[in-house]
Amino acid sequence: MDNIAKNSTALSIDAAGARLKDGPRGARPKRTLSRRNIIVYGTLIVVSLYYLLPLYVMIVTSLKGMPEIRVGNIFAPPLEVTFEPWVKAWAEACTGLNCDGLSRGFWNSVRITVPSVIISIAVASVNGYALANWRFKGADLFFTILIVGAFIPYQVMIYPIVIVLREMGVYGTLTGLVIVHTIFGMPILTLLFRNYFAGLPEELFKAARVDGAGFWTIYLKIMLPMSLPIFVVAMILQVTGIWNDFLFGVVFTRPEYYPMTVQLNNIVNSVQGVKEYNVNMAATILTGLVPLTVYFVSGRLFVRGIAAGAVKG
Amino acid sequence: MTGLTRGSARPNQWLRNLNAKIASIPMILTAVVIFLGGTLWTVVYSFTNSKLLPRLSFVGLDQYERLWAAPRWIVSIQNLAIFGFFSLVFSLVIGFVLAALMDQKIRFENTFRTIMLYPFALSFIVTGLVWQWLLNPQYGVQSIIRSLGWESFSFDPLYDADIVIYGILIAALWQGTGLVMCLMLAGLRGIDEDIWKAARVDGIPMWKTYVLIIIPMMRGVIITTLVIIASGIVKVYDLVVAQTSGGPGIASEVPAKYVYDYMFLAQNLGQGFAASTMMLLTVAIIIVPWAYLEFGGGRKRG
Numbered sequence: 001m002d003n004i005a006k007n008s009t010a011l012s013i014d015a016a017g018a019r020l021k022d023g024p025r026g027a028r029p030k031r032t033l034s035r036r037n038i039i040v041y042g043t044l045i046v047v048s049l050y051y052l053l054p055l056y057v058m059i060v061t062s063l064k065g066m067p068e069i070r071v072g073n074i075f076a077p078p079l080e081v082t083f084e085p086w087v088k089a090w091a092e093a094c095t096g097l098n099c100d101g102l103s104r105g106f107w108n109s110v111r112i113t114v115p116s117v118i119i120s121i122a123v124a125s126v127n128g129y130a131l132a133n134w135r136f137k138g139a140d141l142f143f144t145i146l147i148v149g150a151f152i153p154y155q156v157m158i159y160p161i162v163i164v165l166r167e168m169g170v171y172g173t174l175t176g177l178v179i180v181h182t183i184f185g186m187p188i189l190t191l192l193f194r195n196y197f198a199g200l201p202e203e204l205f206k207a208a209r210v211d212g213a214g215f216w217t218i219y220l221k222i223m224l225p226m227s228l229p230i231f232v233v234a235m236i237l238q239v240t241g242i243w244n245d246f247l248f249g250v251v252f253t254r255p256e257y258y259p260m261t262v263q264l265n266n267i268v269n270s271v272q273g274v275k276e277y278n279v280n281m282a283a284t285i286l287t288g289l290v291p292l293t294v295y296f297v298s299g300r301l302f303v304r305g306i307a308a309g310a311v312k313g
Numbered sequence: 314m315t316g317l318t319r320g321s322a323r324p325n326q327w328l329r330n331l332n333a334k335i336a337s338i339p340m341i342l343t344a345v346v347i348f349l350g351g352t353l354w355t356v357v358y359s360f361t362n363s364k365l366l367p368r369l370s371f372v373g374l375d376q377y378e379r380l381w382a383a384p385r386w387i388v389s390i391q392n393l394a395i396f397g398f399f400s401l402v403f404s405l406v407i408g409f410v411l412a413a414l415m416d417q418k419i420r421f422e423n424t425f426r427t428i429m430l431y432p433f434a435l436s437f438i439v440t441g442l443v444w445q446w447l448l449n450p451q452y453g454v455q456s457i458i459r460s461l462g463w464e465s466f467s468f469d470p471l472y473d474a475d476i477v478i479y480g481i482l483i484a485a486l487w488q489g490t491g492l493v494m495c496l497m498l499a500g501l502r503g504i505d506e507d508i509w510k511a512a513r514v515d516g517i518p519m520w521k522t523y524v525l526i527i528i529p530m531m532r533g534v535i536i537t538t539l540v541i542i543a544s545g546i547v548k549v550y551d552l553v554v555a556q557t558s559g560g561p562g563i564a565s566e567v568p569a570k571y572v573y574d575y576m577f578l579a580q581n582l583g584q585g586f587a588a589s590t591m592m593l594l595t596v597a598i599i600i601v602p603w604a605y606l607e608f609g610g611g612r613k614r615g
Contacts, residue, residue, distance in 0.1 A: 040417050047411065048428045054443045054487065055431075061446065073457050074447070127340040134333030142337070142344045149348030151600050153548050155572040155589040159358075159367070159582065160351035183343050190340060215332035244436035246551040251577065261438040265555050268442050277446060288439040295434035296427070303426070303495060306433065 062086060062282035069277055085278035089286060093279055095266040097255055102283050105263030109243055109290075111174055112259050116181035117238040121231065124186050128193025129219050133205050143190070150187035158251055165252065172254040180248050185241070189234055196230040197223060233305040236298050240291040260287050352593065359586035367582055376587035386588065389566045392478045396567070397546040399482050400489070404542055405535070407486070408493025413523060415494065416501045426498075430491035437488070441555025444484035445471060471557055474564035481556055481565060485549070493538055500534030501527070536603060543599045547592055568592050 057074050062085050064078040072079075091101040098104070130136075131143055161180060162171060170176035200223070208218045249259040258266070264287045268280045295302050362372045380386050411429065415422055432440060447453045450469035458466045470480025504527060512522040528535070550569035557565045568588060576585035 036417075040414050040419060044411075044414055044419070044425050048425060051428050051432065051487070051491070054447060057447060058443055069452065073460060074449075074452050075457065123339045126336045130333040130336045134330055134336075136330045136333055136337075139333075139337065142341050145344035145349055146340060148600075148604075149344060149352075151544055151596055152348065152352055153569065153589065153592045153596055155548075155569055155585075156355050156593045157347060157351040158572075158589075159576055159585070160354045161347060163367075164346070182339070183347055186340060186343050215336070240434055244438075246436065246438050246554070247573075251573070261436050261551075264442070265438050268445075269555070269558060277449075277452070280442065281446060284439050284442045288435045291434045291436070292431065295431055299423075299427070302434070303430065306492060306495070 058281045058285050062089075062278055062285055064278050066276060066278060085276070085282040086286075088276070089267075089279045089283035093267045093283060094270065094273065095263055096270045096272065097266075102260060102263060102267065102286055105258060105260035106286070108174075108253075108257050108263075109260040112177055112181070112249070112257075113239060113242045115174075116178045116185070116242050117235060119178060120182040120185035120189060120238055121234050123182055124189030124234070125193045125227075125231070126219065127186070127190045128195075129197050129223055130215075131190070131194045132197035133218070134215060143194070146187045146190060154184070154247060158247075162251070171252070172257070174253070174257055177248060177252045177257070177259075180252050181238075181242050181245070184248070185238055188237070192230065192234060192237075193227075196227060200226060229301075232298075233301055236294055236302050237305045239294055240302075243290050355586050356590050356593070359583065359590045361583055361586075363582040363586070365580045365582070372583075376583045377591075380584060380587045380591070383584075385563050385566055386568075386571055388563050389568045389571050392565060392567055393546070393549075395478050396482055396485070396549065397543070399479075400485055400546055401539065401542055403482075403486055404490050404493045405538065407490045408538070409497050409528075411490070411494040412497035412501055415498055426491075426495070429494055432488040433492050435488065437551035438555040440484050440488045441481075441552045444480070444487070445556050448480055448483075472561055474561050477557060477561065477565040481553060484556060485552060488552075489542070489545070493542065496534060496538045496541075497531070500531045503534070504530055536606070540599065540603050544596060547595050547599075568595075 060077055061069065061074060063081045063083070064072070065080065065082050065084070068079060089101060090103050090106075092099060093101045131139055161183070165171040165176045165179065168176075170179065204222060204226075205218065208222055213221065243259075244261060245259065246261045246265070249262045253259070264283050267283055298305075358367050358369075359376055360371050360373060361368060362370055362375065415425060419425070448455075448469065448471050450456070450472055455466060455468045458468070470476045470483075508526060508530070509522070512526060517525075548569055549567055550573065553559060553565055553567050553570055559566045559570055568591065572585050572589045572592065575581045575588065
């Protein structure tokens with residue numbers, strides 16, 4: 001296992017994440033209040049406050065009543081904590097089409113994210129495995145097109161995909177959206193898995209071949225069990241990416257299947273009715289909650305995921 | 314002849330490695346049909362006068378002429394240029410400075426990083442809506458500073474057509490600089506410790522070491538980061554939709570929104586295709602030189 005871990009960190013794609021993972025090098029810092037330390041920590045703390053401010057304002061606003069928001073300032077903590085806005089955001093907020101709150105969007109997002117994550121990872125890991133261990137003529141050409149394609153703006157390919165999905169009879173459905181997420185997740189995930197599998201010791205693969213194991217047997221019995229970390233990284237990447245998607249949701253689904261981000265936008269930016277800022281902020285937090293949870297739970301793996309995702313994104 | 318003999322010697326050429334080929338069908342379809350085919354399709358149809366439905370009646374460069382004569386497109390391009398320039402400069406500079414600070418062997422590095430990177434986990438919609446609220450002229454930053462005694466203070470980017478794009482820029486930087494910081498930090502960590510020691514022995518001040526030695530050494534990381542930021546900038550869409558919906562008026566329109574609106578709302582497909590082809594061209598201008606530098610010249614990577 002140790003050897004494998006070393007091998008995987010040797011990969012260029014993981015290098016960035018791994019280097020971060022190693023943490024700082026050298027001796028422990030001296031605990032002095034030198035001028036240098038004051039500047040370094042002072043700046044970092046001020047910057048951190050700036051990053052935290054929006055989150056703080058969101059939470060504070062969502063716990064206030066509307067009268068308090070109208071008179072007070074947005075940074076003041078609530079005088080009277082109320083959870084009403086949260087309930088309203090979840091169950092009653094109106095989008096202009098219906099008034100059953102964000103819960104509908106939440107469940108749509110769950111129904112979109114779960115199959116999309118599973119299918120996109122399954123497809124891409126097999127692709128990556130074939131590219132790493134079972135190269136065939138032309139495979140590299142297709143892979144190059146795939147990677148170059150990752151840089152093409154989505155807007156260029158949206159309409160042709162609409163036509164393809166319509167011909168397949170799945171335009172506007174959840175199935176269609178799952179296919180779209182699988183397609184656009186493929187470049188980065190395939191790259192991720194290809195590089196990971198290519199970094200595993202080749203002797204394992206050869207030994208299995210000698211023992212008569214075929215394509216699928218080796219994948220299921222040898223590659224899968226050894227690749228848990230990379231599957232977790234891929235999952236983090238996909239769960240946050242798909243949950244946060246807006247464009248595909250709005251283009252490829254009918255309003256009754258709109259994911260949470262689209263519904264959130266419709267609730268907050270709907271022109272009718274009085275603006276209820278507290279409900280809006282509660283809804284915004286609710287939408288951000290899933291990726292934030294993934295982020296805080298996964299910690300350094302998330303960094304590794306986005307480092308991998310970003311480097312070739 | 315050779316082809317024939319080889320064919321007869323190995324009759325199962327196509328069946329060899331069959332499972333791998335079957336497993337690669339999704340990848341092949343995506344690459345060839347969607348990425349290659351879809352892109353070509355859009356480019357070809359950008360030369361037609363398709364309205365509600367795509368039709369193959371060519372009109373030459375008409376759609377492009379109309380596009381570049383449309384005030385909304387011009388505003389979109391200007392916004393993209395301003396937004397692009399400032400987000401490139403600021404995210405690189407801020408990202409690098411933060412990374413340099415983080416690299417001073419500090420305590421609580423994890424905490425700081427967690428805080429700086431969490432916005433990146435959020436959806437652009439969430440970011441846009443939060444900043445819409447923070448920049449709300451009636452309750453947000455402007456009213457706070459006014460209530461502190463500076464009555465004439467004015468900062469309401471989301472309702473001022475002249476500066477609305479900077480309001481979006483603030484939100485975009487809030488979300489994106491954490492990532493740039495992480496990439497830069499990874500780059501800094503990749504630099505040999507001995508270089509620092511040598512610089513210290515020679516008595517070179519720290520800032521000079523950064524500017525003259527470290528930054529040139531991080532060329533690769535910086536270029537990759539640039540490409541990542543740049544290709545993200547061209548795609549910017551959700552943030553604008555959430556934060557301003559393109560307003561006030563058309564002041565914060567961007568190309569990606571132009572494409573969507575013409576394709577799916579205005580039912581003027583030809584315009585949408587022409588605009589998206591222009592987006593493709595923009596990305597190509599960014600990517601091709603980079604790909605050439607990175608992968609060209611016979612140098613091969615992983």
